[in-house]
Amino acid sequence: MVVRVQETAFDLGAEVKGFAEGCKNAGAVVTFTGLVRDLASGNLDRMLIEHYPGMTEKALSKIEAEAVKRWSLNESLIIHRHGMLRPGEIIMMVATASKHRKDAFEAAEFLMDYLKSRAPFWKQEFTNDGTEWVESKSEDEAALGRWS
Amino acid sequence: MVVRVQETAFDLGAEVKGFAEGCKNAGAVVTFTGLVRDLASGNLDRMLIEHYPGMTEKALSKIEAEAVKRWSLNESLIIHRHGMLRPGEIIMMVATASKHRKDAFEAAEFLMDYLKSRAPFWKQEFTNDGTEWVESKSEDEAALGRWS
Amino acid sequence: MIDVLYFAWVRERIGVPKESVDTQATSVTELVAELSAREERYAMAFSDISALRVAVDQELSEFDAPLQGVREVAFFPPMTGG
């Protein structure tokens, strides 16, 4: 059960490999990776991720603890970056390990749904046309309904 | 849209990293990794995975094509090993990439559900007590109902 | 002539992974009956059809599938991939 909030990039391959090796008897490992996607307009230059130091770690740990309470997990991991990122860069990842694939999948989806709208991160996009704060999506808020 | 059936081990880290780098504009990447889990008894020595050469590749490609039809995917990958494996070794992985996390998650779960009971693999466990063919689980068959 | 393949414990009971069968059977069910009548090991392997799956030319099929033009039939237990 690990939470890391960091400005520096991380090696997705090494993290996933290390995670899977660390819970060999789990049987099922699910990972989600979020990357900076270029806009429809295709002119995203960079993305700034602001966060709330202190609260971020607390919020992520709370979400993770809730997942551990709801599903049978051998291990879990959340890594989330902040600061300035370029298109194609990895923003964050979650990983879950369980005996059964259903638990691993559901817990990973749960972590993502909560992380999206309950962890204090805000994204600002920089394009040729200026800067804009990414707005939260109503479907992200709606997604939480599945878990209540 | 890649399918690989192979006897040799593969490097999970390298595969996941390569997959994520190959679909940078996807935004959301989900992976599932299946590992040889030791039995409850704790005396699994090795697991033999038998498959049906020719049909295996066809079945996996068909399942993958169906996922591509149902969800908006930028890329997908299935790697499945056969032959003799030890506890803790990686059996297989699937990866999906999409603009939206919901598509990536659902497509990965769909691939896994179909792969479990529609791809021609059979597992035989070797323990101190002898050998046994792993029986299919009724819940794996039931899981397919979600997608019909 | 049809190639008949066996996997997992079906292969173990029949004793071979593959054989060429000279048959006039028009459906999988008829082929199963024909093989079962041949020798005890077939009869045993096919004793409970509900525990078996069949692929015709490498596609999962039903036991009442026709065999006209078919080159390969495979019998095996329910699959356990992933």
Next chain:
Amino acid sequence: MIDVLYFAWVRERIGVPKESVDTQATSVTELVAELSAREERYAMAFSDISALRVAVDQELSEFDAPLQGVREVAFFPPMTGG
């Protein structure tokens, strides 16, 4: 004294990321009213409370949350993590 923090466009509108506020407000709503009465930039940032979220001592809260014993209040738009 309460530390008040602002993030994202709330921070931009208010003009500072953090300030110490000397207040007798007993709830977040009262604090918002007090700040809004102070200067136009606060009034603008707090003009539509439904577009804002609040954390009290680093826990997501409601705007009617009491402020007794609270050390830190943060205002920000809906979060967009992941």
